[in-house]
Structures are given as structure tokens and as C-alpha cells.
Amino acid sequence: MSKIATIVGGGVIGGGWAARFLLNGWDVRIFDPDPQAERKIGEVLDNARRALPGLTDVALPTEGALTFHDDLAEAVAGAAWIQESVPEQLPLKQKVFAQIQAACDPGAVIGSSTSGFKPSELQAGAAWVGQIVVTHPFNPVYLLPVVELVTSPDNPAELVARAADTLTSIGMYPLHLKKEIDAHVADRLLEAVWREALWLVKDEIATTEEIDNAIRYGFGIRWAQMGLFETYRIAGGEAGMRHFMAQFGPALKWPWTKLMDVPEFTEDLVDLIADQSDAQSGAYSIRELERIRDTNLVGMMRALKAQNWGAGELLNAQDGRLKSGSVLGARAGEIADVSQPIVTLRRAVPLDWTDYNGHMTEFRYLEAFASASDRFMELVGADADYIASGGSYFTAESHIRHIDELHAGALFTIHTRVLLGQGKKMHLFHEMRAGDRLIATGEHFLLHVSLESRRPSDPSAEIQAALERIATAHAALPLPEGAGRFVGQPR
Amino acid sequence: MSKIATIVGGGVIGGGWAARFLLNGWDVRIFDPDPQAERKIGEVLDNARRALPGLTDVALPTEGALTFHDDLAEAVAGAAWIQESVPEQLPLKQKVFAQIQAACDPGAVIGSSTSGFKPSELQAGAAWVGQIVVTHPFNPVYLLPVVELVTSPDNPAELVARAADTLTSIGMYPLHLKKEIDAHVADRLLEAVWREALWLVKDEIATTEEIDNAIRYGFGIRWAQMGLFETYRIAGGEAGMRHFMAQFGPALKWPWTKLMDVPEFTEDLVDLIADQSDAQSGAYSIRELERIRDTNLVGMMRALKAQNWGAGELLNAQDGRLKSGSVLGARAGEIADVSQPIVTLRRAVPLDWTDYNGHMTEFRYLEAFASASDRFMELVGADADYIASGGSYFTAESHIRHIDELHAGALFTIHTRVLLGQGKKMHLFHEMRAGDRLIATGEHFLLHVSLESRRPSDPSAEIQAALERIATAHAALPLPEGAGRFVGQPR
Known part of the structure; x- marks a missing residue:
């Protein structure tokens, strides 16, 4: 098959699809009668080019060619993938499929971005129903991997497998639903x-x-790494999913939501969920899951x-509270004794x-040493x-x-020594210790720069004075062991 | 007030509270008749000590003292904060409050971890209703910041403010509900x-x-950094929240869920939401919000x-696909020309x-250079x-x-030169380029070690052979500019 994708309907979702295919090396053709389509797709592409290439640790393939087409038949001819993202109106979608099928390769996949319609509804009245599937992505399409692949019994297995492979090849996770249903799963x-x-x-609670x-x-951070069931499996403790359901099952009858149509917690349903949860997460003990969860959350x-x-803004505020009143929150003038290396x-x-x-x-x-350099800069007045x-x-x-280690x-x-603090030059020597153990040293040469010219420049008089005061005091200390070493130098 | 917190009811939630207070410098007393309480709390504390201290970029205060008590009166006497986390049964909770109030400081805050009961229900029949509030946290309590603070009109403003301040001081985010309601907000x-x-x-859809x-x-990663409304504001595009509601409002009448009790989308409700959304996110344009979102998602x-x-596992799989068949996926034996620096x-x-x-x-x-060193190790056979x-x-x-820059x-x-590859020694020189521009160089001396003894040891014969083959070929190249430099050396 060709590596040509045709995007029918621009906007945020169509643009996201265009970006996903294009940045993964596909040629992309856009059909959208909106005169603003080129600008809108360009804006989404700008965002995608900013975010996606660095998400991978390997360079992406060379971008494909992007073209805009006024003629739908020309746009879809020879394409391996045609993605429909027109407004959420069933007759409109069906009309667009008829126009696409009049000109497209019969082997092409026609994916619909519909949030809610079932594939059988989309397929109704089509010239060939087998090539129309739901491929429902999430915004931003160029970053979030999940795409709901919903098919009907009329879709040939070969086409469904090819659709899944194509989505995987552009970095997505095709979630193939077992049955079609209004609004699929995530929505x-x-x-x-x-x-x-x-x-x-409305009730003015929040x-x-x-x-x-x-x-x-709260739960949003949890859900970014484990979903609902795996999280609740942990909440159930070593007794697992069955225990959780026994504990929170009664709440299904309580008015904990206005939405009260609930399935009955029969033994069959409890078994079904517990067994699926075992298949999903049973390779890990609860303790292991807790630690995986915590490491993910911290990261x-x-x-x-x-x-x-x-949550990161809250953590920074807490850091500020922890620093205030400590040596790590002080300014240079407040440090009485500058004759010794500074924490x-x-x-x-x-x-x-x-x-x-x-x-x-x-x-x-180096992250730790760079933080120490930042703190030293702040101390002499080069703060935010x-x-x-x-x-x-x-x-x-x-x-x-x-x-x-x-x-x-x-x-x-980390204790910091100034080896040189003169004009635009700042030469620092950091010693990292855990208790009395010396763990590492970091020696750094920094230059003051103008952020406009990106060239070396003199710092403010206040910074020069604060820096020289410490440099002069530290000059009386013996040169630290390891300063001036080069890599591979014999000890 | 004292910095003493009493935890009534151990388990995962009580243990999480204990860890939060303890690691933030409070003395913590535990009351739980369960003979397993000490073990259970110890396990939660192990997790917390592993995760929380490094979450802050500043050392936490010295841990407080942890004590276990058989006598509730002794445990609560003089405590500034008493946290109840007993099972979710209203009469049990009310009985525990009575016992607590018989011995505690009348100025102490009594917080309940209840998932569902309203403060007025908890307060019913209490000796002094004013000191009982809902403080509902989320698991793991030592990491997730949100805590729902739910009060009744009988709670004095001073006590509510003090409760909020205390929660903030231990790194939490008290979400004070405007009114009490069953199950609060998040649940x-x-x-x-x-x-x-x-x-x-149950319906076997997934x-x-x-x-x-x-x-x-998908949406879990989005929700970890923006919630529901701010995400939908972005989905509405430049037209914002009102446009989103106009677009997706009709879906409220559609069978997109089994839970069909919905509020009517009156103009008043649309205005209320649009105005609140402006107050929340109006400081940023949609384009700015998109970029903040993308940077958060990428991070x-x-x-x-x-x-x-x-999602990180999916990304690694995609990296593997991108590497396969490229020079970045090859083994040393497959690199025909080792006479030049290796990508x-x-x-x-x-x-x-x-x-x-x-x-x-x-x-x-250094992260990039370390990745290059890892890749070089893999190339000579020191792989996972x-x-x-x-x-x-x-x-x-x-x-x-x-x-x-x-x-x-x-x-x-990054192109990598081997300066020395002999026995346990590996001396690498990396050059980082963007097009023809030399951006940075990294010179690294690595030692082969036994991971058991953590001491230097010889690598396998295969690795030695592969390394020496490249080292010998690279020895014919002129020494790269900058190799052997020390920090501050004149150019």
C-alpha cells in the first residue's frame, strides 16, 4: 500500500491526524472546503512539530509531503488511509463516505473520527460497507496514543488487522472494542x-x-498511569479486587451520584471483574503495584x-515554605560566615x-550540581x-x-566553593556529600551573558560585589582535591 | 498548638495520614485495636519514605516521633489534629467521636476520612459539633495533594481556617466545598x-x-494536569467554553451513557459555567493553554x-520500531566501517x-551523552x-x-570516538552536532564493574574484542579538539 493518508475535514481533530501521519513519514492530503483550513491545520502542525519529535528518543522519519486539495476525488485517489473528521451529523458523514467511495481505492481504510456513532450506522447505505470503521482519537491526536477502533461484523478481518497495524505504526494504541456501542468506551x-x-x-457545590x-x-494523576480497575485493585489491598468490590459494592445503592441506573452486583459480575483484573494485573503483587504507582506518580x-x-505548582509552593527561614532561602548579605564553602x-x-x-x-x-549553581546565582542576586x-x-x-554511589x-x-568570581567569570566547585561520605564533585565554569545578544556581558554591580566578597573569602581556603582534573588523568 | 497528630484507625488511609504528618515533622500517635496495625502502618511508611522525601527539592524536616497507643484517651490528649479513618459505618464513627471528645483538647481539629458521609451526619449527637469536619484524602495520601475539606455551618470559621492551614503546611491542597453533599465532589x-x-x-464491550x-x-494523562472543564475549554477552540457547550450540549440527550439523569442546559447554567471557566482559565489564550498542555503531556x-x-511503554515500543533497521539498532559486527566516529x-x-x-x-x-554511552555499550555487547x-x-x-545552544x-x-578501550577501561569522546554546528562535546571515562561487588572487573571476552576492534580503528584518527581539557583551561 501507499503511505498516503487523506484527511477529510480539517479542524483540531483532522489537523491532529494530519500531524500524526505527516510526522511519521506519510504523505498527507487535506480536503476541507473551509477557506480557513490551511491556517487551522498549520496551527495544529506547529504544535505537533513542537511536541512530538522530542517525545521519541529516536529521530522520526523525514516528514512526508503535505498538500491541500479542492477536489475530494483527487484527494482520496490512491490513498491507503482516509480519515473522516467532519461534524457529528450522521447524514453528512454518510454523504461524505459516498463521495469518498466513488473515487478511493477499494482496499483503503476509511476511518471515522466520530465520538458517538456506531460503525453499523456509518456503514448504512454505503457502496461497500466493509472499508468503513470507527477510529476515534483523543485530542491532541499527535500526542495521545489511544484510538478506539470500532468495527461491525461486515468489516473483513484482514482490513481490521491492517487498520490496527497502521495505527500502531504511527505510534498509536488501537483499542479494538468487542462490540459496537453508542459513544464507544472512553466517551x-x-x-x-x-x-x-x-x-x-448547577447545585453550587463547587x-x-x-x-x-x-x-x-488527585485521581487524575493516578489515572494517567493506571486506570480505574488497577487503582481499585490496589485499594483492595492484598485481598485484591474481590475485597474492594465487597467493601465498596454497597455504595452502588447509595446516592453518591445523581446517575442511579446501576448494574446489579451479581456473583457473575463480581467473578467477571475479579478474573479480568487478575489477568490484567495478577503478574504483580499489591506491594509491587503500589511501588510502581508511586514511582510513576513521583516522576x-x-x-x-x-x-x-x-500538582507541580503545589509542590513548588511547598518547597518555598520549606526553604523560608533556612540557609537555602537566605540572600548573600544574610550569610554571616562566607569563609567556608556554602550550602x-x-x-x-x-x-x-x-x-x-x-x-x-x-x-x-549534573542536575543536582546545576541546581546548586542556580542557588548560588540566586544567593549573589542573579535570581528569577x-x-x-x-x-x-x-x-x-x-x-x-x-x-x-x-x-x-x-x-x-552540596557545599559550594568559588574558585574565581571576577567580571563575567564564575568558576565554582561543588562537593556532594551524604553524611561524611564524599559522593561526587562538580567543577563548573560559567559566563555571565546578555539574554538578548546571547553574548558574554558584565553582571550588575550588586552581583559583582556579592560574588567578589565570597570569592575573596574562599581564596583563603586550600584548593579542593580534584579541582583542575581532566578526564582520564592518573590519580 | 502542639505538632502532635493522632491517627485513629490504621490501614492504608490512616497509614497514609500518619506518613504525611510524620515526614513533615509532626509527632504521630496511632490508635488502632487491630493487632496488625503496627505492621500495616510500617508498610505504608516504608512506601512513603521511599517516595515523598525526593518529591520535594528541599530536605523535609526531621521526622517526628511515632508511637502506638492502646488507650484512645491517652492517644488524643494534647493532640492538635485527630484524624479518624475507621470503617465507613456512621454509628461506629459517631461512637469513636464520642470517645475522642471525652479526652481531646477542645481546640483540636477532628478530621474524618469518610468517603461519603456529610459533616452534619458525623456531627449529629456529638458533645461539641464544631470541631468535627470531613477531611477526605486520596490514596496514596502521602503523595496526592488533594483533600476535601467539608464543613457544616456549625464549624467555627477559625477552626476551618486552622484546618486548611494545617493541611497546606503538610503539602496538601484543601478543597473546601461550598456545601456538604453525599460523597463530596471527587468520589x-x-x-x-x-x-x-x-x-x-457487564455488557462485554471491553x-x-x-x-x-x-x-x-488518553484522557487520564490529560486529567493529570488540567481537569475536565479546562480541557473542554481548549476543545472549544478560540470560541471557548460557550462554543464547546453549544457543540456537545445535544449529546446530553443522547444515550452516550446508561446514566441518564441530567441537568437541563438552561442559559443560566451555560452562563454559570462559561463565567467560571473564564475566571479559571481566562488569563491564557487557547493557544497558550494548548502549549502548556502539550508541554505537560510530554513531560x-x-x-x-x-x-x-x-503510555511510556507504548513510546518505548515505538522507539524500538523506529530504531530497527537503522544504524541505531545495529550491533558492532554489523557496522562495516568502524574507522570513523560512530553515530x-x-x-x-x-x-x-x-x-x-x-x-x-x-x-x-549529560542525559544525551549518557544515552550515547548507553548505546555505545549496547553496540559492543553490554546490553540489557x-x-x-x-x-x-x-x-x-x-x-x-x-x-x-x-x-x-x-x-x-552524537558521534562517538573511542579514545581508550582496554580491559575494564573505556574512554569515550562524544561530539553533539545540529547539522554542521558543533553544539557540545562530552568526554567520559567509564569502568566496567561487577554489579554484585560494585567493584571494577573485566568485561566479557566478546565485549573486550568488540571494544578493542573499534578502539584500534579509532586510534588512527587525530585526537579530537578539546579532549583532555580541564575546566577553566585557557583556550
Whole structure:
């Protein structure tokens, strides 16, 4: 088959499909009578080109060719995949399928992005029903992997398998439903939450923001890595899913939601769920699942922390509270004794800093040393406000020695020596210790730069003065062991 | 007030509360007649000590003292916070409150972990109703920040404010509900999804695993960083929330769920939601929200990738497909020409690799160089199977020079030179280029180690042979510029 995908209907969903195919090396043809289609698709592509290529740890294939077509027949001729994303009106969709089928390859897959219609409804009246399937993606299509693949008995197995393979090849996860149903699976869950949330707003229990916070500071983070059932399996403890259902089963009869049409918790249903849960998660003990969950949560929450968003924003606020009043929150003028190396970091090794060797992985040492440099910059006045005003320090050169190992949870401290602090130059030497054990050293040469010209420039007079005060005091200390080493130098 | 918290009822939730308080420097007293309580709480504490301290970028306070008590009166005397987490039976909870109030400080907060009961129900018949509030947390309590604070008109404002401050001080986000309601907010949403999901399993549309995948490969990741309403605001595009509601409002009448009791979409309700959404997210344009969302998603998905879990497992599988058949998937024997530096990495800069200076941040250079070293190890045979068999390479020393900048999305390649490959020693020199631009160099000295003894040891004969073959070929190349430099060396 060709590697040509035709996108019928632009907009956010069609544009997302276009981006997914294009960035995975397919040629993409767009058909959309909207005169704004090219601009809209271009905007989605801008977002996708910003986000998707770096998500993989391997370069994506060369982008395919993107073309816009006024003629649907021309657009679909010879395409291996045709994705329909027109508005959610059944007669409109059926009309579009008729036009597509008049010109497309009979072996092509015609996928519909419909949120709610069943494939049998889409297929009704089609020239050849077998090639029309539901392939329902989630926004942003270029990042989120799940796509609901819904078929009817009229779809040949070969075509369904080929559709699944194609979706997998562009980095998606085709979830093939066992039976067709209105709104498929994910949108039914979303619709249930949406309806309940509307009641909560209408009844003035909570605002939209409070409801969003209830989600993103809580079960939303859990659901990003395990879903509903695996999470509840853990909640059931060692007794597992059956215990959870026994415990929370009665709540099905309680008015915990306005949505009261519930299945009866028969023994058959309990067995079905418990058995499926065993098949899904039984390879891990509850303790193992707890630890996998926690490591995932820590990794994701730390990712959000770097963006100062959601749960990460809360963590940064908590860090601020922990720092205030401590040496890690002080300014240079408040440090009485600058004759000794300065504490610039005191923290524990996060769960997501370890590697396949079971210890803190090498690049996290530089992350810790870079945090220590940041803290030192802040101490002499090169803080967030100063950086916003256009000056900063860039690291020109670094040298790290690994002397001992650290494991997750280990508490360590970094002490910082100034070896040179003069004009635009700042030469720092960090020592990382866990208790008395020297773990690593980091030697760094930084240059003050103008963030506009990206060229070296002098820092403010205040920073120069603060830096020189410490540099002068530290000059009286003996040169630290290991300073000035090169890689491979005999000890 | 004292910094003493009393936990009444151990188990997973009580244990989580104990861990949160203890690791934030509070003394914690446990009352639970279960003879297994000490073991159970100990297990939760083990998990918490593994996960929480590294979540903050600042060391937590010194842990408080943990004590177990057989006498409830003794346990609660003088405590500032008493947290009840006994089973979900109203008369039992009321009885426990009576016993607590017979001995506790009248100024203490008594928080209930109830999932469903309203504070007015808990307070009924209490000696002093004002000190009993709902503080409903989410598992794992030591990591997830949200706690629903539900009060009745009988709770004094001073006590409610103090409860909120205390929860904030231990890193939580108190969501204070405007009114009490059965099951509060988050559990109503969860209950709606649970009920709908039970139907999907019962009707054999999807298995528990498929439903979990529909969540964690899709909207679950979105919800970890924005909730329902902010996500839908983006879906509405520049026209925002009102447009979304106009578009998807009709679906409220459709059978997209079995749960059909829905509020009517009156103009008042549309206005209420649109106005609340403006207040919540109006500071950002839709384009800004899209980019914040994408950066968050990329960061979280990459965090999951490092754990090879959920969406991250899918991404790793896709990386494998992208590598296969390329130079990045080959073994040493398959590389015909080893006379030149070897391509060990070709990738784009991920969104989460940039910093406040707007470029790739320094520790990500070492991450890239470490990936290149890993790939080189794999190439000579020190792959995942070899590491599992007990041998690996540890980096002893690294030197990085920053020569030019890289921004998010930029494609770069690393070429690797072997400067020494002899016995247990491996000295590598990486050059990072974007097109013809030299961006950075990384010089690394690695030692082969036994993962059991953690001491240097010789690699397998196969690895030695493969390494020496390349080292010998590379020895004919001129020494790369910058090799052997020390930090601060004049150019």
C-alpha cells in the first residue's frame, strides 16, 4: 500500500491526524472546503512539530509531503488511509463516505473520527460497507496514543488487522472494542463525569476550577498511569479486587451520584471483574503495584513541577515554605560566615533519578550540581527577577567526578566553593556529600551573558560585589582535591 | 498548638495520614485495636519514605516521633489534629467521636476520612459539633495533594481556617466545598465512572484492562494536569467554553451513557459555567493553554517512559520500531566501517529539556551523552541482557564543553570516538552536532564493574574484542579538539 493518508475535514481533530501521519513519514492530503483550513491545520502542525519529535528518543522519519486539495476525488485517489473528521451529523458523514467511495481505492481504510456513532450506522447505505470503521482519537491526536477502533461484523478481518497495524505504526494504541456501542468506551466514561460535574456546578457545590482541581490534584494523576480497575485493585489491598468490590459494592445503592441506573452486583459480575483484573494485573503483587504507582506518580509530579503547573505548582509552593527561614532561602548579605564553602542544596534522591544500575544515574548528578549553581546565582542576586531583566549565567564547561554511589531516598548536601568570581567569570566547585561520605564533585565554569545578544556581558554591580566578597573569602581556603582534573588523568 | 497528630484507625488511609504528618515533622500517635496495625502502618511508611522525601527539592524536616497507643484517651490528649479513618459505618464513627471528645483538647481539629458521609451526619449527637469536619484524602495520601475539606455551618470559621492551614503546611491542597453533599465532589465523579465502567464490563464491550487502557493512554494523562472543564475549554477552540457547550450540549440527550439523569442546559447554567471557566482559565489564550498542555503531556509521558509503564511503554515500543533497521539498532559486527566516529544518538530536543534561559538545560546534555554511552555499550555487547547477568559500566568522570545552544525540537546527532578501550577501561569522546554546528562535546571515562561487588572487573571476552576492534580503528584518527581539557583551561 501507499503511505498516503487523506484527511477529510480539517479542524483540531483532522489537523491532529494530519500531524500524526505527516510526522511519521506519510504523505498527507487535506480536503476541507473551509477557506480557513490551511491556517487551522498549520496551527495544529506547529504544535505537533513542537511536541512530538522530542517525545521519541529516536529521530522520526523525514516528514512526508503535505498538500491541500479542492477536489475530494483527487484527494482520496490512491490513498491507503482516509480519515473522516467532519461534524457529528450522521447524514453528512454518510454523504461524505459516498463521495469518498466513488473515487478511493477499494482496499483503503476509511476511518471515522466520530465520538458517538456506531460503525453499523456509518456503514448504512454505503457502496461497500466493509472499508468503513470507527477510529476515534483523543485530542491532541499527535500526542495521545489511544484510538478506539470500532468495527461491525461486515468489516473483513484482514482490513481490521491492517487498520490496527497502521495505527500502531504511527505510534498509536488501537483499542479494538468487542462490540459496537453508542459513544464507544472512553466517551461514555467522560460523559458520565461531565453529567455529574454539571450537577455539581448547577447545585453550587463547587466551581469548574474546584472540580478541575479535585481531578488534577488527585485521581487524575493516578489515572494517567493506571486506570480505574488497577487503582481499585490496589485499594483492595492484598485481598485484591474481590475485597474492594465487597467493601465498596454497597455504595452502588447509595446516592453518591445523581446517575442511579446501576448494574446489579451479581456473583457473575463480581467473578467477571475479579478474573479480568487478575489477568490484567495478577503478574504483580499489591506491594509491587503500589511501588510502581508511586514511582510513576513521583516522576509525573516532578515533570509537572518543572512546568510549575497543577500538582507541580503545589509542590513548588511547598518547597518555598520549606526553604523560608533556612540557609537555602537566605540572600548573600544574610550569610554571616562566607569563609567556608556554602550550602547550596540539601535534598533526597527522588525515585525517578535512579537507573538500570540501581543507583542515581549520571545526568542527575549534573542536575543536582546545576541546581546548586542556580542557588548560588540566586544567593549573589542573579535570581528569577534578575534573569527576567535580561541577564543570566550560562555554563561553558563542567567536570564531574563520581566517587561513591547514591540510592533513591538518600539525603545529600552540596557545599559550594568559588574558585574565581571576577567580571563575567564564575568558576565554582561543588562537593556532594551524604553524611561524611564524599559522593561526587562538580567543577563548573560559567559566563555571565546578555539574554538578548546571547553574548558574554558584565553582571550588575550588586552581583559583582556579592560574588567578589565570597570569592575573596574562599581564596583563603586550600584548593579542593580534584579541582583542575581532566578526564582520564592518573590519580 | 502542639505538632502532635493522632491517627485513629490504621490501614492504608490512616497509614497514609500518619506518613504525611510524620515526614513533615509532626509527632504521630496511632490508635488502632487491630493487632496488625503496627505492621500495616510500617508498610505504608516504608512506601512513603521511599517516595515523598525526593518529591520535594528541599530536605523535609526531621521526622517526628511515632508511637502506638492502646488507650484512645491517652492517644488524643494534647493532640492538635485527630484524624479518624475507621470503617465507613456512621454509628461506629459517631461512637469513636464520642470517645475522642471525652479526652481531646477542645481546640483540636477532628478530621474524618469518610468517603461519603456529610459533616452534619458525623456531627449529629456529638458533645461539641464544631470541631468535627470531613477531611477526605486520596490514596496514596502521602503523595496526592488533594483533600476535601467539608464543613457544616456549625464549624467555627477559625477552626476551618486552622484546618486548611494545617493541611497546606503538610503539602496538601484543601478543597473546601461550598456545601456538604453525599460523597463530596471527587468520589461523585469516580462513582459515575465506576458505574458506567461496570456496565461496559457487564455488557462485554471491553475488559477491565481495555477500560484502564482507554483511560491511561488518553484522557487520564490529560486529567493529570488540567481537569475536565479546562480541557473542554481548549476543545472549544478560540470560541471557548460557550462554543464547546453549544457543540456537545445535544449529546446530553443522547444515550452516550446508561446514566441518564441530567441537568437541563438552561442559559443560566451555560452562563454559570462559561463565567467560571473564564475566571479559571481566562488569563491564557487557547493557544497558550494548548502549549502548556502539550508541554505537560510530554513531560509526564517521558516520565512514564523512564519507568516503561503506561503510555511510556507504548513510546518505548515505538522507539524500538523506529530504531530497527537503522544504524541505531545495529550491533558492532554489523557496522562495516568502524574507522570513523560512530553515530550513537539522533533525536530532537524534547519540550521538557529546556530551562528558564530558553535553551536546552545543562544537565540534559549529560542525559544525551549518557544515552550515547548507553548505546555505545549496547553496540559492543553490554546490553540489557548483559547487565541483567551482572556486569555493567559505571562512569567515573565526565567533562562537558558547551559551544553553542539548542532549542526545543532541534534535531541533533552524537558521534562517538573511542579514545581508550582496554580491559575494564573505556574512554569515550562524544561530539553533539545540529547539522554542521558543533553544539557540545562530552568526554567520559567509564569502568566496567561487577554489579554484585560494585567493584571494577573485566568485561566479557566478546565485549573486550568488540571494544578493542573499534578502539584500534579509532586510534588512527587525530585526537579530537578539546579532549583532555580541564575546566577553566585557557583556550
